[in-house]
Amino acid sequence: MAALDQTQVKEGVDQETVDAVREVGTYKYGWDTDIEMEYAPKGVNPDIVRLISEKNEEPEWMTEWRLAAFERWTKIDEPTWAMVHYPKIDFQDQYYYARPKSMEVKPKSLDEVDPKLLATYEKLGIPLKEQMILAGVEGAENMPAEGRKVAVDAVFDSVSVGTTFQEELKKAGVIFCSISEAIKEHPDLVKKYLGTVVPVSDNFYATLNSAVFSDGSFVYVPPGVRCPMELSTYFRINAENTGQFERTLIIADKGSYVSYLEGCTAPQRDTAQLHAAVVEIIVEEDAEVKYSTVQNWFPGDENGKGGIYNFVTKRADCRGDRSKVMWTQVETGSAVTWKYPSCILRGDDSQGEFYSIAITNNMQQADTGTKMVHLGKNTKSRIVSKGISAGKAQNTYRGLVSMHPKAKNSRNYTQCDSLLIGDKCGAHTVPYIEVRNNSSRVEHEATTSKVDDDQLFYCRQRGMDEEEAVALVVNGFCKDVLQALPMEFAMEAQQLVAISLEGSVG
Amino acid sequence: MLEINNLHVKLEEEEKEILKGVDLKVEAGKVHAIMGPNGSGKSTLSYVLSGRDGYEVTQGSATLDGNDLLELEPEERAAAGLFLAFQYPVEIPGVGNMTFLRTAVNAQRKARGEEELSAAEFLKDIRAKAKALKIDADMLKRPVNVGFSGGEKKRNEILQMAMLEPKMCILDETDSGLDVDAMKLVSEGVNALRDEGRSFLVITHYQRLLDHIKPDVVHIMADGQIVKSGGPELALEVEHNGYGDILAEVN
Numbered sequence: 001m002a003a004l005d006q007t008q009v010k011e012g013v014d015q016e017t018v019d020a021v022r023e024v025g026t027y028k029y030g031w032d033t034d035i036e037m038e039y040a041p042k043g044v045n046p047d048i049v050r051l052i053s054e055k056n057e058e059p060e061w062m063t064e065w066r067l068a069a070f071e072r073w074t075k076i077d078e079p080t081w082a083m084v085h086y087p088k089i090d091f092q093d094q095y096y097y098a099r100p101k102s103m104e105v106k107p108k109s110l111d112e113v114d115p116k117l118l119a120t121y122e123k124l125g126i127p128l129k130e131q132m133i134l135a136g137v138e139g140a141e142n143m144p145a146e147g148r149k150v151a152v153d154a155v156f157d158s159v160s161v162g163t164t165f166q167e168e169l170k171k172a173g174v175i176f177c178s179i180s181e182a183i184k185e186h187p188d189l190v191k192k193y194l195g196t197v198v199p200v201s202d203n204f205y206a207t208l209n210s211a212v213f214s215d216g217s218f219v220y221v222p223p224g225v226r227c228p229m230e231l232s233t234y235f236r237i238n239a240e241n242t243g244q245f246e247r248t249l250i251i252a253d254k255g256s257y258v259s260y261l262e263g264c265t266a267p268q269r270d271t272a273q274l275h276a277a278v279v280e281i282i283v284e285e286d287a288e289v290k291y292s293t294v295q296n297w298f299p300g301d302e303n304g305k306g307g308i309y310n311f312v313t314k315r316a317d318c319r320g321d322r323s324k325v326m327w328t329q330v331e332t333g334s335a336v337t338w339k340y341p342s343c344i345l346r347g348d349d350s351q352g353e354f355y356s357i358a359i360t361n362n363m364q365q366a367d368t369g370t371k372m373v374h375l376g377k378n379t380k381s382r383i384v385s386k387g388i389s390a391g392k393a394q395n396t397y398r399g400l401v402s403m404h405p406k407a408k409n410s411r412n413y414t415q416c417d418s419l420l421i422g423d424k425c426g427a428h429t430v431p432y433i434e435v436r437n438n439s440s441r442v443e444h445e446a447t448t449s450k451v452d453d454d455q456l457f458y459c460r461q462r463g464m465d466e467e468e469a470v471a472l473v474v475n476g477f478c479k480d481v482l483q484a485l486p487m488e489f490a491m492e493a494q495q496l497v498a499i500s501l502e503g504s505v506g
Numbered sequence: 507m508l509e510i511n512n513l514h515v516k517l518e519e520e521e522k523e524i525l526k527g528v529d530l531k532v533e534a535g536k537v538h539a540i541m542g543p544n545g546s547g548k549s550t551l552s553y554v555l556s557g558r559d560g561y562e563v564t565q566g567s568a569t570l571d572g573n574d575l576l577e578l579e580p581e582e583r584a585a586a587g588l589f590l591a592f593q594y595p596v597e598i599p600g601v602g603n604m605t606f607l608r609t610a611v612n613a614q615r616k617a618r619g620e621e622e623l624s625a626a627e628f629l630k631d632i633r634a635k636a637k638a639l640k641i642d643a644d645m646l647k648r649p650v651n652v653g654f655s656g657g658e659k660k661r662n663e664i665l666q667m668a669m670l671e672p673k674m675c676i677l678d679e680t681d682s683g684l685d686v687d688a689m690k691l692v693s694e695g696v697n698a699l700r701d702e703g704r705s706f707l708v709i710t711h712y713q714r715l716l717d718h719i720k721p722d723v724v725h726i727m728a729d730g731q732i733v734k735s736g737g738p739e740l741a742l743e744v745e746h747n748g749y750g751d752i753l754a755e756v757n
Contacts, residue, residue: 453559458596460580461556461589462610462666463617472609476600476649 030268040097069210158214182218197280216246232261243274252287285320297333304363307335314341318350342371345379360393369399374407389425390504471498513566526730535702542727585617587673657688664695681715693718713745
């Protein structure tokens with residue numbers, strides 16, 4: 001017994017030291033949770049696909065859907081057109097399913113969830129108790145005095161740990177649950193909408209996701225309902241050598257409104273990990289969806305070792321007339337980002353907006369942007385992209401604005417600004433514009449600038465240190481986008497901007 | 507307060523020496539003015555004292571209350587009480603004037619081990635001080651110096667000075683680009699800050715600013731050195747006769 005105790009103490013100390021050392025680094029969420037996991041065997045094949053489907057207790061139609069996707073996937077090649085470089089991924093050398101053992105029998109309520117999992121989210125600052133998000137931050141005057149409610153779906157590796165405020169949302173008619181639950185409880189809705197925005201065959205990663213997605217969130221807002229609180233999903237990758245493939249499906253029925261937030265972090269490891277998600281949003285007549293992301297996956301170390309490969313397909317289909325969707329993203333993490341949240345503006349007078357901040361430091365690479373596909377009459381889109389590169393990072397804005405023949409009198413405004421810190425990084429802008437009618441108007445403005453020494457000196461003369469000065473200037477540069485974020489996220493994003501750029505000057 | 511001894515400075519990139527042995531002593535509570543023709547090194551002196559990159563001190567020293575300024579980072583000099591009102595205040599797009607000032611005030615307080623000002627305390631303070639300088643709420647919200655007129659920029663510098671409460675204020679050609687009314691406002695702002703614990707170094711081309719901000723001592727700078735010092739009457743002499751006579755006399 002004594003020997004065992006000693007070992008435990010030693011391990012404890014080691015862990016503390018490791019944590020302390022990690023705290024010194026810039027990535028705050030690099031710790032991992034020591035928890036017993038259950039894995040599917042490494043690699044991907046029809047048996048693994050069946051196994052995942054079985055683990056989720058899915059109906060036959062879902063299993064078939066996945067198998068068809070897998071079949072498709074084996075026939076497509078990985079895309080190579082993005083301006084990112086990384087070693088070839090061995091898709092057979094990783095796990096496609098990992099869940100904490102304690103989640104084998106799905107807990108009936110959050111009280112029954114493994115305390116280790118709850119502690120993980122607490123440490124991440126994600127409220128899994130049904131509590132108010134309290135005021136007390138700058139700009140909090142817009143919040144009601146009693147605080148604001150945010151419902152959370154927490155996804156840990158391959159499974160959803162729990163979803164808060166479900167009862168209260170149910171009263172309003174809103175369905176907010178994990179996608180695995182939705183497949184079982186609301187099969188008609190899932191069948192009707194899944195894969196209708198991002199088809200199974202859309203692209204290499206989306207197809208892979210269709211075959212092996214394990215969990216994610218599902219939202220349905222019924223006609224005329226304004227969702228009474230913000231909804232959010234927090235994705236945490238914990239297990240090593242494991243890909244996370246989540247699937248999110250959001251349906252805003254006629255005249256409804258919902259604001260949805262997504263956050264993500266992962267432990268600091270020296271091997272790269274794959275995250276290939278698909279998000280589909282359906283916006284019916286007169287409905288509006290706001291989707292905000294603060295992506296803070298582990299970016300890899302300063303030499304480019306480790307980090308998340310974030311290959312994500314996100315698309316919104318504005319099906320109904322006068323429907324509206326707004327994407328806001330703050331991309332600070334990941335070693336490689338490949339992501340183009342897009343809007344299909346099918347309904348007449350529908351609107352799509354895309355606000356993006358993409359920060360790359362050290363060896364990070366980001367190829368990100370949006371697609372605005374104007375199909376309906378009088379459709380409008382707006383793109384505001386702010387790319388910030390530091391260290392040896394490469395940052396590419398890639399966007400498509402397409403005006404179809406029937407999209408008469410449509411408009412797009414695009415503003416792409418790049419900011420460079422130091423002289424070893426790169427910023428690239430690749431806008432594709434297609435206009436196939438003569439009543440539409442497309443405007444594109446782009447700027448590239450460097451953080452100005454005079455600005456930094458001015459800030460420092462007033463008392464700020466160099467990093468504070470850079471953070472202030474960069475936050476100013478991003479202001480148009482930060483303003484588009486819900487308030488809690490805007491605060492987090494501002495701090496994240498500062499943290500991501502630590503060590504980028506001097 | 508401020509003591510500069512035999513300060514020699516050259517540009518980092520070239521061999522050209524700009525300050526060639528500056529000696530200056532500013533006592534607490536005093537206002538010193540430095541006048542001189544273009545290219546005499548006045549602005550360089552203000553930049554070197556505040557720690558801007560691009561200059562190399564080859565000889566001499568500069569201390570503030572005994573602290574070696576030249577050893578400190580720019581923000582450490584600021585926290586030690588040195589303030590430079592810029593000749594050309596810098597624009598920072600997207601950063602609200604108030605946010606900028608609050609960040610600066612709290613950064614200095616933190617550096618000095620003082621508690622940060624709460625939002626309410628800060629607001630109360632800045633509103634009162636802004637009012638005295640006729641700076642309205644809109645100007646406080648606008649991004650730092652972006653789209654400000656010349657006069658607004660300079661008034662904003664004085665507001666920053668008032669909020670940061672420095673010990674040693676250097677005003678680098680604060681009168682440039684100001685009309686008579688703006689000059690009066692700015693001068694009043696400066697005069698309101700005159701205090702026995704606070705000193706000023708006013709750099710200017712023209713005597714007219716010194717009509718409003720009355721100096722205790724006037725120095726004439728030429729070719730990287732202070733060539734003559736005297737009372738306020740020295741500024742009047744420059745105003746009447748130009749620099750030519752003084753320079754001829756010195757040479």
